[in-house]
Amino acid sequence: MSEKQKKPVAVTRSSLPPLDEYVEMLKPLWESAWLTNMGDYHEQFKEQVKEYLGAENFELFVNGHMALELALQALELKGEVITTPFSFASTTHAIVRNGLKPVFCDINPLDYTLDVEQLEDRITDQTSAIVPVHVYGNFCDVERIEEIARRHNLKVVYDAAHAFGETLDGKGAARFGDMSMFSFHATKVFHSIEGGGVAFNDERLSRRLYELKNFGITGYESVEYVGVNGKMNEFQAAMGLCNLRHVDGEIEKRKNLARQYEKRLSGVEGIRLCKENLRVRKNYAYMPVVFDGYKRDRDWVFHELARYNIHARKYFYPCINSYACYREQFDERETPVAARISRQVLTLPLYADLDPEVVDKICDIILEE
Numbered sequence: 344m345s346e347k348q349k350k351p352v353a354v355t356r357s358s359l360p361p362l363d364e365y366v367e368m369l370k371p372l373w374e375s376a377w378l379t380n381m382g383d384y385h386e387q388f389k390e391q392v393k394e395y396l397g398a399e400n401f402e403l404f405v406n407g408h409m410a411l412e413l414a415l416q417a418l419e420l421k422g423e424v425i426t427t428p429f430s431f432a433s434t435t436h437a438i439v440r441n442g443l444k445p446v447f448c449d450i451n452p453l454d455y456t457l458d459v460e461q462l463e464d465r466i467t468d469q470t471s472a473i474v475p476v477h478v479y480g481n482f483c484d485v486e487r488i489e490e491i492a493r494r495h496n497l498k499v500v501y502d503a504a505h506a507f508g509e510t511l512d513g514k515g516a517a518r519f520g521d522m523s524m525f526s527f528h529a530t531k532v533f534h535s536i537e538g539g540g541v542a543f544n545d546e547r548l549s550r551r552l553y554e555l556k557n558f559g560i561t562g563y564e565s566v567e568y569v570g571v572n573g574k575m576n577e578f579q580a581a582m583g584l585c586n587l588r589h590v591d592g593e594i595e596k597r598k599n600l601a602r603q604y605e606k607r608l609s610g611v612e613g614i615r616l617c618k619e620n621l622r623v624r625k626n627y628a629y630m631p632v633v634f635d636g637y638k639r640d641r642d643w644v645f646h647e648l649a650r651y652n653i654h655a656r657k658y659f660y661p662c663i664n665s666y667a668c669y670r671e672q673f674d675e676r677e678t679p680v681a682a683r684i685s686r687q688v689l690t691l692p693l694y695a696d697l698d699p700e701v702v703d704k705i706c707d708i709i710l711e712e
């Protein structure tokens with residue numbers, strides 16, 4: 344069997360532009376000394392990323408979480424918000440930190456997005472919105488969600504943190520629902536070190552989002568909302584501008600590696616990969632593998648890879664509704680599919696510059712007799 348990796352292989356590795364390219368971008372900042380508060384790079388980045396995503400309107404934020412939290416605040420929601428327990432902590436925290444009550448709906452076992460068959464059963468007269476997640480870049484059933492939301496007069500805010508650059512039938516992820524949040528965190532397919540944005544259809548929300556990320560200040564001598572400091576700075580925007588030039592190439596490299604994993608692992612009894620959706624242009628953000636009745640379980644594979652200095656991640660485990668901060672109020676047994684998948688799923692290393700030999704080695708370890 345192969346040897347232990349000398350350098351640890353992590354589940355992801357941030358992509359970086361050539362250093363010279365970034366340094367060149369910094370020079371004008373030393374001249375203008377304008378470092379944050381919606382500077383030139385902020386405005387350029389906002390325009391370019393909006394175009395790349397095919398968004399109608401777009402606002403930048405210091406990170407994806409703040410983008411989501413302020414998106415929900417901007418909509419002035421009340422009562423209950425239906426969401427998924429199979430996501431990153433941020434999704435539910437953003438709801439709770441707005442004083443709203445999360446209501447967990449289970450996921451479907453094929454692509455791990457909200458199970459739309461159960462969605463309507465979660466709606467009460469208190470429900471004001473749905474926050475679904477395009478988890479691993481798998482598109483939610485956007486048509487059904489839109490139809491249900493319209494019938495019940497609910498807002499839809501997608502957590503699209505994993506869906507940067509993805510399209511459904513050629514239409515960008517930014518175009519669905521009332522709003523979609525994107526994360527530009529260093530570990531994502533595309534990043535601005537930290538950063539995030541909100542795409543939205545109603546142009547009138549522009550101003551509110553802008554004010555909320557700037558302390559709720561609405562004029563020189565007026566503060567109308569309890570806002571925060573959620574502004575993206577110029578160093579982040581400069582990194583975003585650089586990375587945007589390279590992101591297509593990065594996605595192409597990820598695609599080749601994902602195909603390599605698929606060739607080795609698809610069709611193996613007890614191993615499940617995400618079902619390919621031919622309507623979607625994917626970004627290959629993650630490589631989730633579900634071990635369901637395989638000769639080895641998820642935790643065995645996790646530890647075995649670690650012995651070779653290869654560090655996969657249990658994304659997403661545990662489910663949000665069993666976190667210490669939520670388990671007094673919720674029970675993951677109410678979402679049995681999410682609870683089960685969270686114990687079976689392992690996200691394998693995938694990033695643009697991952698050595699294809701390492702992919703082969705990971706597959707050898709998983710498949711070893």
Ligand SMILES: *Cc1c(COP(=O)(O)O)cnc(C)c1O
Nearest residue numbers: 406407408431433504526527528
């Ligand atoms: C990364 C992520 C976020 C939060 O984004 P940050 O930019 O890290 O604040 C929210 N939701 C999901 C699903 C994520 O993966």
